[in-house]
Every structure is written in C-alpha cells, then in structure tokens.
Amino acid sequence: MLDKLNEIEKAALESLSSINDQTALDAWRIANVGRSSPLMQVFGGFGKLSKEEKPVVGAAANRVKVALESALEERAQAVKNAALAKSLEEEKLDVTLPGREVNIGRLHPSTQQLRRVLSILAEMGFQVYTSREVESDEMNFQMLNFAPHHPAREMQDSFYVEAEGREDNPILMRTHTSPGQIRAMREAVASNPQNPPPIRIALPGMCFRYEQITARSEIQFNQVEGLAVGKGITFADLKGTLTDFVRRMFGQDARVRFRASYFPFTEPSAEMDVECFVCGGKGCQVCKNSGWLEILGCGMVHPNVLQNGGYDPKIYSGFAWGMGPERQLMLRNKITDIRYFWGNDVRFLEQF
Amino acid sequence: MKLPISWLKDFIDLDGLTVEDIARKLTLAGLEVDEILYVGLPMPEYAASGMHSSEKHEFKTNGIAWDKEKIVVAEIREVKAHPNADKLTLLDLFDGQQEQVVLTGAPNIFHLKGAGKLEKPIKVAYAKEGSTLYDGHAEGQVLMTLKRAKIRGVDSYSMVCSEKELGITEESDGIIILDDDAPVGMPLADYIGDAVLDISILPNMARNANVIGIARELAALTGRELKTDNRPQTIDRPLSAVNGQSVNDLVEIEITNSELNPRFVVGLIRNVEIKPSPYQIQRRLKLAGVRAINNIVDATNYAMIELGEPLHAFDYDILKERAGDKKIKIITRTAQDGEELVTLDGVKRKLTAMNVLVCDEKGSLSLAGVMGGSESEVYDASKEVLDAIGVETKPGEMPQGKITSRGKSTVNVLLEGAAWNFINIRRTAKQHNLPSEASFRFSRGVHPALAETGVKRGLQYMAAWANGQIAPGLVDVYPLKPKDSVVDVTPKDVKRLLGIELTLEEISALLTRLEFKCEITNHHLQVTAPPHRMDIDEGVVGLADVLEEVARSYGFDKIPTTTMSDSLPPQKGNPIHEWEERLRDLLVAIGLQEVVTYRMTSPERESRVVTHNEYVRIANPIAPERSVLRQNLLASVLEVAEKNAKAESLAMFEVGSIFEPVKNDLPNEPRKLAMVMTGKRIASAWDVKDSPTFDFYDMKGRIELLLAGLRFTDILYAETESTYALHPGKSAEVKVNGQVVGVFGELHPLAKEKYEFGDAPVIVAEFDLEKLRALNPSYGIVPVSEFPPMYEDIAIILDESVAAATVEALIRQTGGKTVTDVRLFDVYRDEKIGAGKKSLAYSLTYQAEKTLTDAEAAAIRNKIVKRLENVVGAKLRS
Known part of the structure; x- marks a missing residue:
C-alpha cells in the first residue's frame, strides 16, 4: 500500500511538472486530488485496512495529499506568474511616443x-x-x-x-x-x-x-x-x-x-x-x-x-x-x- | 555732451584718478557717461584687448591708444619730390632722435614740394614702423599696423598721421599740422593724448552742459579745488593790450521785452586776423563734436563749451555800414508775423510773433539764441576758404560764386552774450527745426550772469588767437536780474527728508563745494544759490532742491538703508482689480490664452465686426491704422486670432478697456471681456484623427463654467438682436440675474470672409464687465446628502420648436426639490419620430433626506411626464 502511495505521488508530481496553463492545472487537480482520484480512493479504502496498517497508511496518505496540494499551489503560482510576465511583455508601450495634449490656457x-x-x-x-x-x-x-x-x-x-x-x-x-x-x-x-x-x-x-x-x-x-x-x-x-x-x-x-x-x-x-x-x-x-x-x-x-x-x-x-x-x-x-x-x-x- | 578729459584738466587737478574713476563718479552723481572714447591715452586692458572682450567693463569703451614709443612729435625739415610718383612727396623729418625719410600724399603739404629746406620746420604726428593706427584709406575705422614696404621704388616704413588715422575725427583731409611749440620727440600721447566722455545731460543738469560745469561737479564729488579762471595752458599767451575807443561810445542796446531778454552784453575787438585756430584748440573742439572754422568762430564755440554761455559774433563793420553816420543801435524785439530772415545756413525763414530777433535800426540781424543771420556773420575771405566754398576769385575783383560775397575778411568783431527766456527759445528752435549747440543750452536755461563772463572769455580767446585788441568796456543792459534764491536749511530738515544726521557745518561744507553761499545763523543755514543756477527755487520746493544737492554731494551710496517708521494705512485691497484677476484665472482654467493688444486701431479695422460712428481720435497718430482708440475689444482679439490663424486650434481672450468718446472731454473707459475660439477642439496627434472643430456649444460650455466660477446661478440664454456680425441661428445673448451681460456665437459667414481664417467656424463672445461686476453673485454651498440618490432616464418626443431650456425648466419646476439634477444626454431625430419632431432624453437625479422608494420616484416621474404632456405636448418615448 505504501508503495502504491509512493507511485501515486511520483506519477502525479511528474505529470504536474509539465503543466503550463490553468486548464491543464484544473484537470490535474481533478485527476490527482479529486474525489475519484487514486489518492482519494486510498482514503476511501481505509476501512479495509488492519488496525496496525491504518495509522501508517493514514499518515502516508496524508503526507502525499499535502505534498500534492502544495505542489499544485506552487505550480499554480508559477503558471500565473508566467502568464502575467507574458501579458506584461505584450503590453509594452513605446514610451517615446508623445504624451496626449491637454488644452490649457495661459496668462499673457x-x-x-x-x-x-x-x-x-x-x-x-x-x-x-x-x-x-x-x-x-x-x-x-x-x-x-x-x-x-x-x-x-x-x-x-x-x-x-x-x-x-x-x-x-x-x-x-x-x-x-x-x-x-x-x-x-x-x-x-x-x-x-x-x-x-x-x-x-x-x-x-x-x-x-x-x-x-x-x-x-x-x-x-x-x-x-x-x-x-x-x-x-x-x-x-x-x-x-x-x-x-x-x-x-x-x-x-x-x-x-x-x-x-x-x-x-x-x-x-x-x-x-x-x-x-x-x-x-x-x-x-x-x-x-x-x-x-x-x-x-x-x-x-x-x-x-x-x-x-x-x-x-x-x-x-x-x-x-x-x-x-x-x-x-x-x-x-x-x-x-x-x-x-x-x-x-x-x-x-x-x-x- | 562730449567732454575731452584734457579740457577738464584745465580746471581741476585729476591726478590719481583714472578715466574710469572720473566716469563712475559722474555717473553716480547723475551725469551718466554713455561711452568713453579713447583718443591716444592708454586704455584699460579690457578695452585694449578688443571691443568684443567678454570681460566686465563698466562703460561702453571705444577708440585707440597711441604707443608712446612709436608715435611721437616730429618736425618736417624739407619736402622733396618722389622720384617716381608725381602726387607723392618725400619728407625729411626729425623725430627727436634721428632723421627719417617719410613718404606722403597729403594735400596740405604738397604745395611745399621742392621748396628746399624749410625756414620754419613743420611739427607733425609721426608714427614709426609697427605702430597701430586706423587705416586712413579704409571706409570707417579699421585698425592696421604699419609695415615696411616699397612704394614706387622708395622704402616706406613709417608715416606722418592724419586725424582719422589717430582717431581724432572720423574723416580727415591731409596730415595734422601741430602748433609750432610742440616738443619734438615727445610721445604724442603725452602731448595731446585724450579721452572723451560722452555724458547724458538730464533736464535739471543743463547748468553742467559745459566743461566748467562738469569740473565743478567733480570738484564737489572729490573735494578738490575748482580753478574756474584758468585758461588752457597751451594757449596761455599774453593778451594784447586793451585800448582804443570804448565800445560804449560806439554801440547802444535797447531791450523791448525784458521777460524774453533779461540781459544783453556786447564787447568789441579790433584788428583781428582771421585764420585757423591753434591746433590744440581745433582738436578739442573736434573731440567735443564741433567743427573748427576759424579763430573767431572757434573762440565763440570754445567759450560756449567751456562756460555754457552761447556767444554770437557780428562783423562790426557791417553793422557800422548799416548804421551810416549814426551810433550802432542793437534792438531786441519779437518778430512781426511773416517777417523774414536769412539765417547763416543760407535758409530764408518766415518768422512768427513768438520769435525774438536781434536787430539794428535797419532790420533783423539774427534769430535770438538760435542762429545768426547771414548778412552780419563773421566772414573769412582768405583764398583757401573761398576755394573751399566754391567762390571764384580774381585779383582786384569782387569774388563771384555761390554766395554773395563781401570780398573782405572781418576785421572788427562785435561779440554778443545774452540771456533769453528758455521756453521761448525752445519753441522757436522747435518751430524752425534748428537744434544747435546754442539753442540746446538756451532752451534749457542759462543764467544771465554768464552773459558777461562769456563775452569777456570770448574776447580773451579772440585776442589770443587772432591778435586783436579788445576795446575798453562792455555794453551791458540788464533789465531783469533773476532773484537770488535763498533757502533755509536745518539739520532737522536733512534728518526728516534724507534720513541722515548732519551738523550745520557739515551741510554747509557739502553745499559750499557746489558754490552755494552758506551762512550759519541761529541754528539755521541760510543758503544762497550760486549765480550759474536757475534750478533752485525758494520755500519748501527750494528746500527739496537744496537737499538734493546735499544728498548728491554727500553721496547716495553713503546714505543708510532703513525701513519706514510711520504707520501702515488700513489694508483694504482693490475689489475691482481682484475680481478681474479672478476672472482671468477662470478663463485660463477653461483653456483660454490671454492676449494683450494695442489700444490704438482704426475704424476700418473694427468695422469688420461692428461699426461705430464716433471714435476717440488721436491727433498725432504714428500711422493711419493707429488713428483712433479701440471701441470694440472683440475686433482686437479677432485680429490676433487672424494673425495666428495657421495654428490648428485657437482659444484666446482679452480683458481690457474700450474707449467711448465724450465730446471734448475724457472718454469713458468701460472694461470688457472678449473671447475667440476657432480650429480643432483637440489638436491632431498620433492617436487623434479628425477632431471636431470648435462650435457654438464649446463656447457656451466655457461661458457656463465661467459664470459658475463667478458664482452666478440665475443665467438665461436667449436669441440675440445684437449689432454684431453673428450667425443669426448660432448666436445668443447671456442674461445674468435678468440682465443682458454678453453675447456670443458664430461669426457671420460674410463677416468671416473679411478675415483670413481657415474653414473652421470662428466662435466669439463679448461681455460687459461693468455690468457683470455690478451683479450680485450667490454664495452658499448645497450640502452633500448622506442618502443614496436614485437615477432615472426619461425620453420624450415633442415639437422641434420647443426649446430645450423650456423642457428643463418644466422638469425642475415640477420635480421640485427632490430632482437635484437634470442632464440632457441625447437629442435625436428620425423618420419614425416624425417630421418636425425631436426626441430629448434626460437623466434625472432624485435625492431626498431619506432613502427614496421606487414608488416615490415613480410618482414624481409621472407628474413630470404629465406636465410635459400638458404644457408642451410631449409624449413619452417607449
């Protein structure tokens, strides 16, 4: 079971590392920490475990959950930063163009x-x-x-x-x-x-x-x-x-x-x-x-x-x-x- | 006046003072030195290093310094022919150290060519190789340095100088021939080196328009001694004895109007020999800006510049001839209207009853104080002079030529010194356009005491330079002696008006230097004005006159700086001025440029927008287009807009007076505001294309802001019947508090055609500021509610003929207090609405001191719609 959890973690982190947009992030979240994700299924199968296994697997499953969630958050931030950087780059002005004129009056x-x-x-x-x-x-x-x-x-x-x-x-x-x-x-x-x-x-x-x-x-x-x-x-x-x-x-x-x-x-x-x-x-x-x-x-x-x-x-x-x-x-x-x-x-x- | 320093030195010791020191002292005391012209004396370094030096120099400086080593007095000992050139001569010359051979083409030495050794050597100004001088052949003053050259086979390395080359005059003919006593070998700069101060003489300083006057001021400013009786050392020769019959036996004088002619003095000198004056005298006269003529005329001019009294010399024998066997009688009188006199410039002048004449019993001799007559002038019939003026001479015959000639030079001279009324002379000189050295002085006031001193001095100079004998006595008629002004001065007065503490003795010392007579009596100083001053009054004015002299003599720079100790008046401001300044600020804030235009214009220029029958007319306009005072401010601003019509966008205003004529009295000067806008609303730019042009509503928007800024609330716009050339459908008058205060609109297309504007319409406005300022503004701010406002839009369809203002008024009236804002946001016309109809869409703001319910708002709205239906036939647009 612990091996399975390690595999789940490894596979999930691997697929996360190549994600570069919000849509893929959302899909990843559903696939890896969603209700029907393998990880959640581990939590769902909790009742079948022996009294000895429960705390060990529970702790491991929780660790993997936290790890995946924080990895997601980190990745989400990175994706957002990249998108912002891209849009900032695209919005660059020619700062040497003249400013817009303001009609003002003056005294003689x-x-x-x-x-x-x-x-x-x-x-x-x-x-x-x-x-x-x-x-x-x-x-x-x-x-x-x-x-x-x-x-x-x-x-x-x-x-x-x-x-x-x-x-x-x-x-x-x-x-x-x-x-x-x-x-x-x-x-x-x-x-x-x-x-x-x-x-x-x-x-x-x-x-x-x-x-x-x-x-x-x-x-x-x-x-x-x-x-x-x-x-x-x-x-x-x-x-x-x-x-x-x-x-x-x-x-x-x-x-x-x-x-x-x-x-x-x-x-x-x-x-x-x-x-x-x-x-x-x-x-x-x-x-x-x-x-x-x-x-x-x-x-x-x-x-x-x-x-x-x-x-x-x-x-x-x-x-x-x-x-x-x-x-x-x-x-x-x-x-x-x-x-x-x-x-x-x-x-x-x-x-x- | 132009004052050579060498002349000044005849009367005051200037040792230890540089030319700049002298100029600075005079300038600070009110005798402003405009320029210093160096003519030989060493120049300060900044000036010598070139006229365009960037270094500071207090005075505008010009001229040339003569090198002491290289430019010296020399004597010509023999004049020889040039071997290869007819027009040149070779001079054997001694420069004090060695013999030199010098080439010259000077015409005034040419006649001595080949005469052999001269009996009497000729003294000249000699410039050695390497000297810097002005080029005698160049146009204007161009510096050059003497270099060795061969001229037609003869070595040339030096020259004898002309006045132009030395900077004494701007043009000259021939070389300078110095006086016989010139010391050979002496540096020329030491002998006749000079500097000329060009001094502006203020009207109250006319007494100083002479060498002694300036010397007197300098003496007072430096505490040095003034030596008025000095005669120039250089011409100080023994006077011929006074002898012969007294002038009193030969001439009598009658003054018919002593107000116009307070004093008349004549003296006589016999057996003068007319010839050129000593060179020293000629040089000084030329530096002072006066032409050297001959020794007699020069003596009158020299005495005048030295002393300030203009003199006039008559040919005595002409007067005697005119008198026949009677005693000569000089009469001064006013001219008859239309009487004529040929003045010595050869012009026949028609006189008026204001002009004063010096006459004898046969008729007029001279225009008093302004210019002599030609008939009795001193005459020089020497061959050189006659040649120069183009008179042909044949031995034994009367000369023929351009002028009626007398054939014989003047031998006996009657010299006049007189006093005249300065206003009369001023008017006469102006009337005949005769500004002369004499009229310059007489028209500013010359003290009668100087008439006698002047004649004496003139006679002395004539005796010295023309070897004449002065006849005993003077004929002196002095019917109107000026009163000696006496002024009482106390230390208290000095303290009260100048703010300095001086003792009686100190005040006395300061004034005595300027030749005031001072007597200390009983804590007072009794001050008597000196007999060369006409500008000292008596009483409280005399006190100011005398205190000015105390202050000048003491030195303005030594008077301390203090603050006023009396109380301030109440600080009350100037409401009219402040209101106009606020108006200007508002106009600037709404984007208008202020302009300021000429008050003088022409009716034709104004008639492009408006016509007036009467104008305030200028009696002496500088040009026909500046012949009247403006009566329309808009016309002035339109002209400025027209001149700037190339600009893409113009919005300008002027606040100023117009001038409404009042027959034979001061005009009314009401204040007006004019505005002009034309061109694009927003200037074209990289992201602004096809901006709309200013129209009626741009101006109206600005007027609304302006009036709101002035805190007016009761404002109406209505069709106008203005006389302005405005577009009839695009113009309006503005009523504030029920009164018409202005008009605005688009310039009428036909009026616009009279200007050179572009395609854009020209929008103009004019306001009557007198009316506007008189109206009561409303003060008070509406509190901002804490409850949320409700907004609602309604659109109605109604007839075109209904004015928007009517609809708005109805909405406001019906909505009452709760409707706090009514904003027209759309005007719409199309076929569906129907011909002759329009749709107006308003945004309404409801505001009450509570939160309004929808039902409450709807009730008000329905009331408004119903009212609009009933009153203007409006239909709600679905």
Missing part, C-alpha cells in the same frame, strides 16, 4: 510679470490702485510738476486726443501711471481731510509714448509704480524699502546701487541698478558688460506733487518708484524685440 507674460511684482508689493503693504488710461494734461503733467513747455516733457512724447477748446488742458494718452498718484492722494485726503492717512499703493497699467514701433521702442507698455506717503518718510527709507523690494524680486543676494537722476515729480531722484542677474555682475551681453542693470527710477515725492495731492509737504513726505514689467521680462528672458509683447504670436505666448 505681461500679466504674469505684473502679478509677480504686485504680489511682492502686496506683501510689503502696497495695495493696487488703478486709474484711467486717457488723461488730461493737467493730471498727466501739470500736477506732476511738468510745467508747460518744460524740457522734461520731451522725455515723454505724447499721443494727444482730438478735442476742441482745451488748449490749456489737452487730452492725451497717459505717458506714465503717475496721474494715479494725484488721484490716490486726493481720495485719501477726501477720506479724512483733517488728518490724511498714510499711503502705500502700487499703480499698475498701460502707458503710452509717441515712438516708432521698433525692436527697442513701443507705443504702449506697462508700468508699475509704487508710492509711499506719510510722516517722516526719508530718502534712507526709500533706499531700504527698494532694496528690500529688489531683493524679493531678484534674490536675497542681489547687490544694488543708486545713481542720481532726474524726474520732474521727484526730488532727489535716482536710478536704481541691480547687479546683473544673468551673469552675476561679471559682465555679459544683457548688461552690456557693465555688470549692472538699470531696473527702476525712483525719488522722494516732489513737494509740488504732495501739495497737488493735498498733503502738506512741510509735514508729509514720501517716495515713489516706477518700473516696466516688459523690460524686466526682456532682461530675464533675453528677449531682444519688444514687439513680441503686443504681437501676441501664440508661439511666443506659449513659452510663458
């Missing part, structure tokens, strides 16, 4: 840059103030300390709008966002004439100059100005605040310098240079080998401008600065032609 690069600047200014407490694009000469020039026929007006050639009877106060496309300074100051004064509140604003928007459209000059461009007005604001505060701003903008290690300059609406006035962020100040094409980039104009608000805004220059002081988002983008991205911005070629826009 100027809007993106405006947002970068405005979010830094917001962190510093400067709130957005917007105002109209078509202005009167009074607001665009006179209130900002540009006298009629003043040479400084030549720095800002203007587009005029047709209007009659306004020889003293023609209508023009604003040449800078600075008229907003006057409007904002007047609103603040109106809110509390006895004790005008301090002002911290950022003035973004489109400005216009009479220029030919070339790679280097455009008839319209964005500007962002900052304005701080209050009691005891000094030129040293201007330097501190703008250095802080520029470092948030261009990196905490950015070196800066202030050069004396001239704007009619500030005094003293300065240009602020930042060490070239393309070459780190070593000299490159972007900074024309100077190591410095001119990035903003600034100055202490001129007493006449404070006065025109309703703030007494004997008590209040302040500073203002202005910069161009498109110029910043051009420097940062080595864009050599300003016409790209309003050309709106999607092949340009999609790169931002």
